[in-house]
Amino acid sequence: MANRRSYHAPGDVPGTAAVFPLSGALLLPRAELPLNVFEPRYLEMVDDALAGDRLIVMVQPDETKPETAHGPVPYKVGCIGRITQFSETGDGRYLITLTGICRVRMGAEETTDTPYRRFAIDASDFGADFDESAGEEDVDRTALLSALAAFLEANHLEADWDGIQQAGTETLVNALCVMSPYGALEKQALLEAGTLKERAEMLVAITQMLLARMPGDDGESSLQ
Structure with missing residues (x-):
């Protein structure tokens, strides 16, 4: 099943992914990042991720650059993570935990009909991220x-x-x-x-x- 896939090398990471741009949020390989999701577009993003590969890229907006028509410009490097914990609150929020897989370079933004954004991503520069305990x-x-x-x-x-x-x-x-x-x-x-x-x-x-x-x-x- 897609949601049980393992990631051992850059080639295992998809070429595009949903992106959660959030200032001050940092995800790193094998580290856990708890998130409180409440905006409707990101609730839909989590729904879609849970129905698929459970992958989301965390990236910070580059606040030194002007926003585009689609939203803030992300930094060139983010980190892709997998939803490893999920719960829903009584008021409609999602409490999720992302576990980092590897860093990725951000590419072009996709044209989609989803309310959240998707980008091309490339993990090829970060092969060492898959080597647990390296260094x-x-x-x-x-x-x-x-x-x-x-x-x-x-x-x-x-x-x-x-x-x-x-x-x-x-x-x-x-x-x-x-x-x-x-x-x-x-x-x-x-x-x-x-x-x-x-x-x-x-x-x-x-x-x-x-x-x-x-x-x-x-x-x-x-x-x-």
Whole structure:
């Protein structure tokens, strides 16, 4: 059945897909992104995806470019994901979870009669995304956990450190990127990072810069 298809290489990814343009939303390979869907056009998109291959591309709108007649211009890189959880609320919303498959380059927009948009996509530049745990040994996990600890402390937050310590490095890096409270530009940079090591280093750098701007109890920067 189409909705049980596995994806092991760029050639397994279709050449076109429904697109959900959402600023601040980041999906990465094998990471999970929960979504609250309520607009009628995207409710229809989810219905169609569930009836077919369950695939949706998450991509951020490029807000530096003027909108077209069809809507915002997407960034050149997004991530295709599969609906792995679905529930419907009493007020007609859908609560879904997308699990990332791989990054894709955005192509031309299709002409369709659907209320949502579809684009040509190409996964050929992202074959490494199918290699689970690739590059984990190159990640400075200590630096990553130190940055996370500093962020949590500065924002008076708690975390399940037992679960964090047990998580695989790829899982940890990508999950932290998806959950990060950073802006669209930072999230796009994390998405487009060439390797897991580069993504982890970028996440640490962004976190440190944010912490450096936060006032300490004495009015000075919280990091020196």
